[in-house]
Amino acid sequence: MKEELLSVGIDMGTSTTQLIFSKLHIENMASSFTVPRVVITDKEVVFRSDICFTPMLADNRIDAVKIKHFVEEQYQKAGINKEDIQTGAVIITGETARKENANEALLTLSGFAGDFVVATAGPDLESIISAKGAGAHTYSKEHSTTIVNIDIGGGTSNLAVFSSADLLDTGCLDIGGRLIRVDQKSHQITYIAPKIKKLIALKGLDLSLGQQVSPADLQPVVLEMVHLLEESVGIRPQSEFYPEIITNKGLKLEQKIACISFSGGVADYIYNEAEGDMFRYGDIGILLGRAIAASALFTQMTVVRSVETIRATVVGAGSHTTEISGSTITYTEKSFPLKNIPILKLALADEAGVDPQLLAAAISEKLDWFKLDNDMQRVAIAIEGKKSLSFPEVQRYARGLLQGMAELIEREYPLIVIVQHDMAKVLGQTLYALLNYEKDVVCIDGVLVDNGDYIDIGKPIADGKVLPVVVKTLVFN
């Protein structure tokens, strides 16, 4: 069995918007003599769009009409009908995500991305997606090493650390190419981001709005930004300003990172020489890129060339967000996709001894956290499960889950259970039996989720054997 999933990735970033189409190849890798094991065997980008500056309205809101127009045009260019899209992600990244009409802009695109897409991304997810798009996780696996990818865009630098393909950490700094803008003609400073203003003040640099500057004038502040990047990956002692520049969190730096790669728009000027007008994009992107290439990041770490630079996030969104569930699962629910379901992951202690009372108590207690204004949301319960378990243990798991999820069942929500070990088919069948076959059950395994994640579950593929899922990591760790 071989099957292809057509996936789209759309990235609306601080400065640019773009999209890609990729084909995910799905194959049953199990022998014909065992239970199926369907996996994604290959990811292939089949179309890369033009890159446009993210259109903004005068009042600093996203120009949704123009974006829609751009996307339509690219679909035509690729010769792809929006009905053919099976999975993918639209993400709004960086400062754009903070615009007040971000959601509205997303809505205008929803029809283009099929009905199964990621909606928003926080800094952690952005870091993960761009690093995967840059090829950092693949590199770490192929070379058995640790690598940090820094995706440097207009407004932020997103960091993700992988060790042999395992995600170790994420971080984000407010460092980017468009945090200082310079008029292309007059070379006057037209914008300085608030945190950079503070940095300039702290370092006593002589830069202010309206000032006419040369690249040399900006060099000191660009160097300060590079130093902060060096601090962020642990090759320079952290300065007093470092906590200030962090967007949400920095890297924990519990182990030495051997390699480094770069993506984002600035990366092109890290890997390549720049000639001509340094202000041709009206910002400090080129200067920042060249300064990084001349910094300790290049001398003290092994520099790896990323497979994507400015397109890393969009390739990550299109090619690396969709996963496949385990291949022996249970679902009686028909109304896929299920979107934006928050995860309630039980603690290991809650599962100790598979005591139904303990399980039920833990679930109902933790479900309270998911009540907004006393109103229960849809929640997926995630458990670890057991590698080898007996039939009575399955029964105990099922009884505990049902009792704990009573409130969800009352609300007529589908019962969604995500278990890590290979037991979803029998657990799902048991839950369904205990519910007298009257309530719908979705029970999947083989997907790693944690508290702080949201999950989308798409329509069945591969003869209904598996469900595609997108895990949205809003908070990593």
Next chain:
Amino acid sequence: MNEDKLIELVKQVVSEMTSTQKSDNPVMLEAVPSDSEEYVPDLSQVDFRKVLDIPHPANREEYLRVKAKTEARLGVWRTGPRYRTNTLLRFLSDHAAAMDAVFSDVSEEMLEEMGLFSVSSRCSSKDEHLTRPDLGRQFSEETIARFKAKLKPKAKVQIMVGDGLSSAAIEANLRDIIPAISQGLKMYGLEVGNIPFVKNCRVPAMDVIGDELEPEVVCMLIGERPGLVTAESMSAYIAYKPTVGMPEARRIVISNIHDGGTPAVEAGAHIAELIKTMLEKKTSGIVMGD
């Protein structure tokens, strides 16, 4: 839920997890006898996929990472060109488990507990079972009469169990797989009747049941020839209206059912669905892997 709340929640959960991890080791406590000083440690309990015996490997982490993905006995090191003592003894103990699985019988208690009725193939001994595969697929007239007395003719589904080449596989998996199959079949409105156990059994014995009782689907659970990795691996052979002499391609097999492969409970749930699909399509030729 806003992000701050989420972080708080996650922190809380993480702290809970780390605080319980120290004491959360019940499996090890069970495995080691209370007076452990008196015992030479149980060699078969060592998970050698997690052990690297090479004294100064060039890349320990990567070795262990790949080793964890395979049962192959890698990274065992050597003395001269020969095995270390632990390697040799572990090989011998795994071989012992495998041979004992073949040359022993499924216990009567187990069969009683599961409510199975016991018959034998035409093989009169283990030795004959191993050297005469032709007799392991045949029954005496008296045995066929017993089948006819105990089993419902023309049933939708007939489950049967055979020792095959590993009694240990039956002992290890039957308690979990039978109720899982029954529960799954019930979900599709299918009943499991009496289940025979066949001693000294080969897979094609199921075809005789097909001819004599004409069930629509026969599912034979049988012990696989043991490898050193596990002696407890079971297979399920499933066929639509099997008949003696039919081509092997008319059988579907789900193998590798054991703790380290597909767990018996999960395999049972999968088998129930396969049987349902087979009944719907009225053929064994349901596309499986491709």
Next chain:
Amino acid sequence: MSMRLKTTLNGKTFQFRDIKDVLAKANEPKSGDRFQGIAAESVTERVAAKIVLSELTVGDLTENPIIPYELDEVTRVNIDGLNRHQYEAKKNMTIGQLREWILSHKTTQEDLIRSSRAFTGEVAAAVAKIMSAMDLVYGARKINVVTRCNTAIGQRGTLSFRCQTNSTTDDPETIVMGLMEGVSYGSGDACLGINPVEDNVESTRRIADGVYNFMSKNEIPTQVVVLSHMTTQMKAMEQGAPLSMIFQSIAGTQAANDNFGVNRKLVEEAYILAKQRGTSVGPNLLYFETGQGSEVSIGADLGVDEMTLEARTYGFGRYFNPFMVNNVSGFIGPETLYDGKEMIRANLEDHFMGKLMGLPMGMAPCFTNHTSITQDDQEMATMLLNTAGANFYMGVPVGDDVMLAYQDTSFHNDAALRELSRRKPAPEFHKWMMKRGLMDENGVLTELAGDGSIFLK
């Protein structure tokens, strides 16, 4: 003169039905023959059959093949593969005389190699049936068969291995990790050969790519082979899979070969394809696997004893000038070879018969877990075959093949066998081992050997 199939012995008269009957009854005890009901019923009957057999001539056995020429392709290939001059020179010898000629000090290696195309499978089986264990070892030891695919193996003073690190999931990563460790022990100069779980072009290509990349990145002078069905490998090769040669299991009757999906025409096509699309210069571009009992286990034996069928298999394989022939007697189980003694005897017979017929014989004395055969039996067979001069063995991590669920020679056995017989790897591979600091000039492992992760640095 018509053939004499009658004798008296120890006060009893024995009348054998035909050559097939004599060959079956003359065979040393094998459970496969008992399963078929064709074995001698007493020890005296067995010896009587050997005596009758010893008086038959090479010509008798060649001109009266046990399955007629018209009815069976294996018979045809055996006979079509003969060299008429060599055959005429030996045709009047009795089997008893042939035994003495082989073992005589006057008969040189040259003589034996030159006569290898004088004999069909029936003749090779007949003479082996009247040879003792030491005869089989001594006779085979005189014959050296060198072949070349990408590199050459089989030279006197060398001993080679196929590194066999199968995966239950066809996962190239664990396969290659195993190969890394295997080659560090010096295993893998015959080939890096993987049996896939799934017989399809995708798995074959995926594995071939992984193994080839490892080989070429580290400049290892050896060959890559993936042991899926011949037609699968051919498709993979057509699509560019970097295979050095093509593998196929073969057997001693047309019925068994039909069951395996192989025939003369297909093998000829495979050879041409390997010449055009394979990654080796050759001229030997095929790899065959054989073993006593494969025909009886699938009911395609036609009442012929399993040892004679094995020799006929060699007559089939010889026609295509293989790079290596690997014998896996012991793989099937106690219905074909009952215990350690039967397995060891079968291995010595097969090695001798194959060498006599000019084949590059490698041996995989092995055992499954549903017999009484143990590791000791397996190691004894290996050491005897080492004395007999087998070209190669397998190399499996600790002898435990996790995919095929049987036990075979291990990396450690490989290294020890070389030391025991003072043999070295194939010359190019040996040079490479020394360059990597894994082996000294005498073929003994250095302190580095055994750590596969040196290739991960």
